[in-house]
Amino acid sequence: MAVLISPALTDAAEAWLAHARALRGASEKTINAYRTDVLGFLAFMAEHHGGQQGLAPLARVGVSDMRAWMAHERGRGVSARSLARALSAVKGFYRWIAEREGFEPTAVLSTRSPKFQKKLPRPLAVDAAQAMIDRVELQAREGWVAARDVAVVTLLYGCGLRISEALGLTGAAVPLPEVVRIVGKGGKERVVPVIAPARDAVDAYARLCPHPLEPHLPLFRGVRGGALNPRAIQKVMEQARLQLGLPATATPHALRHSFATHLLGAGGDLRSIQELLGHASLSTTQAYTAVDTARLMEVYDKAHPRA
Template sequence: MSLDISPAARDALARWLDHERALNGAAANTIRAYGRDVQGFLAFLADYHGAPTGMAHLRAVGLRDLRAWMAHERNRGIAPRSLARALSSVKGFYRWLARQEGFDPSPVLAARAPRFQRKLPRPLSEDAARAVLDDMGTGASTGWVAARDVAVATLLYGCGLRISEALSLTGADVPLGEVLRIRGKGGKERLVPVIAPARAAVQAYTAACPHQLTPEAPLFRGVRGGALNPRLIARAMEGARARLGLPATATPHALRHSFATHLLSAGGDLRAIQELLGHASLSTTQAYTAVDTARLMEVYEAAHPKA
């Protein structure tokens, strides 16, 4: 941390991060991002005021300080999306700090995040998603590796898992039942229904895998028996993408997007899809409604006789 941040301020930040880790179950990557964001803000305050940032400075921060910080970050080329995330981190720190120190955090909480255009998910069509699952193991070096790649891809599309969630499964999870307990972002657990093709794909992999799948060890393995690197699934997807002539947006995560979009198109309930995906906020899931509407308009414009 910067030497221009007082020991008391450093300690406050460390205690907040411990709180987020222990009580809110924030993931390690999230904790690191929070720390970078708030540390950057505290270092800016020290430079802005020409004095080390102490607790008295933190209590006195006003809207003008927040605006100056955001202007500084924009001048450094920080993207609006990243700046909005950093501001969210700072606000989270201040909510906690205000409770600890007994001051009013309203000037900080009143700061508005910069507007930015949210990127819409880029799902595959239903035909393309099926084609990927059929093709996924084509470039594999051995039959069991092919079965592995197909099993992982089927979990992403058939169950809406993140790649990290699929690769976090262990030998204790097989054979798969009708429901899978997944620990997602922030350590939050959810129950995900497992469709028959996903169970069959994982069963085919476990039957072919040459490595012992003990309960405590990773389910999906690399060629040498270690935990499967997600980059290998990305490479397998790149091969399928090239063979099928799909765009660069056809990534492993696009299979999860496809799961959500196709469920919504089939009449799935938005709240239910939110729970299946493990989204903390419904607004995140609502992005798929925009995708569905955009596709509907494409069909309309292509098919309407007056278009």
């Protein structure tokens, strides 16, 4: 299908991706997803109109063309969520190319995104999160591996880190200070406070680790000394959740949800939690805490005086 796209369109798409990478700090994973979505759209339009497409025909894409593309995507099994993501990428490209080429992109930008049920996060209860940390320690045969797993899990729950962020720490981070600078998605930096239990857990691991924790090497190591694979933490949490009778949603990322939800429940400010999590949008943070917000609204409804 890609052969249907003219060189001019391909170049325009790559120029937009470079713009998105530079201006928005999008990660390579995001850039690759944008590329797939936009080139797929352009290829469909080229085939839909019976031949190679240059830049000029982009301005003539109408409502019926957009409907045809969306019907084609759904027909080949693309989910509503994935189609909504693809449409968002196409709209981003069209805003950029329309401004550059001087045409009105109303038909594309006015296309409604398909509705889909957003999956609410499933944070662990406070006692379940603590039980998870305690149980994780019992999974490994070697003491230093157990200490490592506890340190990682404690960072996820105690600091709200993504697993990639925790495993991205180097030996230079030891001993952990009271605040650490984390480089998150898209290269965005944020400062995160480190609670005492997390500092203690990392110190305990550092004392027991048989591999030299050199400043330029990963802090968390696999059994053979290489960088720790995220799958190792996922697996140890799977074992622990089965023993505790917790649902399959009790994953490393659920601990990050739990961090946000428990902070909100303790009176934390949503904006501050947004900064701690490194979310670009407040709506993303609200999604993280939606379960707890629902609980708070239930309490409010019961307590509110009725006429």
